[in-house]
Amino acid sequence: QVTLRESGPALVKPTQTLTLTCTFSGFSLNTTDMCLSWVRQPPGKALEWLARIDWDDDKWYSTSLKTRLTISKDTSKNQVVLTMTNMDPMDTATYYCARVLRRVTIFGVSIKHDHWGQGTLVTVSS
Amino acid sequence: DIQVTQSPSTLSASVGDRVTITCRASQTVNMWLAWYQQKPGKAPKLLIYDASSLESGVPSRFSGSGSETEFTLTINSLRPDDFATYYCQQYYTYPFTFGQGTKLEIK
Numbered sequence: 607q608v609t610l611r612e613s614g615p616a617l618v619k620p621t622q623t624l625t626l627t628c629t630f631s632g633f634s635l636n637t638t639d640m641c642l643s644w645v646r647q648p649p650g651k652a653l654e655w656l657a658r659i660d661w662d663d664d665k666w667y668s669t670s671l672k673t674r675l676t677i678s679k680d681t682s683k684n685q686v687v688l689t690m691t692n693m694d695p696m697d698t699a700t701y702y703c704a705r706v707l708r709r710v711t712i713f714g715v716s717i718k719h720d721h722w723g724q725g726t727l728v729t730v731s732s
Numbered sequence: 733d734i735q736v737t738q739s740p741s742t743l744s745a746s747v748g749d750r751v752t753i754t755c756r757a758s759q760t761v762n763m764w765l766a767w768y769q770q771k772p773g774k775a776p777k778l779l780i781y782d783a784s785s786l787e788s789g790v791p792s793r794f795s796g797s798g799s800e801t802e803f804t805l806t807i808n809s810l811r812p813d814d815f816a817t818y819y820c821q822q823y824y825t826y827p828f829t830f831g832q833g834t835k836l837e838i839k
Contacts, residue, residue: 643828645776653768653776653819655828668827669733702775714762716782717823722775 608632610703610723617729624690624728628703632721635661635681641706643719644677644688646699654699658706659686693730700725734758736822738831744839749810753834755803755820764824767796767805770833771816779818780805812838 614626626644633640644656657677658666667675676689686703704719735758745751755765763783768776778787780796783803793808807814815838820831 652832653770653821653830655821655830658828666826670827704775714764714824717764717766717828718778718781718787719766719768719776719821720778720787722777725775 608705608721610705610721612701612703612723612726614701614726614728616727617731618693619732620694620730622693624688624693624697626688626690626701626703626726626728628686628688628723630684630686630703630705633705634684635659635679635686637661639708639710641708641717642679642686643704643706644686645702645704645719646697647702647725648696648699651699656701657688660708695730698728698730700727733827734761734822734825734829736820736829736831738818738820738834740834741832742835742837744837745810746839747810747812750806750808751810751836752807753805753818753820753836755798755805755831757801757803757822757824760800761822761824763799764822765796765798765803766821766823767794768819768821769814769816770819776819807836810836 610630641660643658659677674691679686702725703723705721707718709716767780770776784796817833817835
């Protein structure tokens with residue numbers, strides 16, 4: 607059974623650095639083609655993809671946020687950590703982690719965000 | 733970045749109706765598009781991937797079609813549980829981008 611759970615502070619102050627942890631079970635990030643993404647959603651707004659880390663430690667970031675984001679993994683703990691620097695009230699959102707299955711096909715690379723955590727609400731306020 | 737635009741933003745329908753939601757990409761994404769359902773306070777749920785592949789456990793009344801820049805999600809015979817917000821997402825190139833969402837409301 608695949609499960610994911612996000613954890614981190616519910617409240618951060620502007621300019622602070624946010625550190626979120628995704629703790630997962632039921633799969634391993636040592637497995638080829640296994641990946642994990644972070645996605646966020648401001649209250650009442652659309653989803654926004656933030657970052658992804660792959661089994662081989664490849665990392666991918668949102669264009670607009672890449673200077674502020676760092677994603678890393680600890681496979682021994684089954685955890686992925688996302689840090690976001692210089693937090694702003696506009697970063698107030700629910701942050702989700704999701705398992706990503708990658709599959710190479712004759713047509714290209716298929717991606718499935720097939721299991722998601724419940725999300726954690728982060729409010730940025732002084 | 734590839735822009736993804738959904739239409740309509742809001743859709744009113746009745747139980748038993750057939751509805752279609754459209755997703756347009758600003759450039760080709762080949763077949764690399766997924767659809768999600770999200771209910772208030774819950775995480776998104778994967779419905780369709782690779783434009784038309786039904787995720788395991790998702791009812792067959794959900795179907796996806798399209799390629800390149802235009803895609804549709806069709807829900808046949810709407811059930812009360814289907815009233816939610818739907819998002820498309822392209823994963824042809826980084827950054828992966830989502831549409832702005834379509835809220836499906838009960839008429």
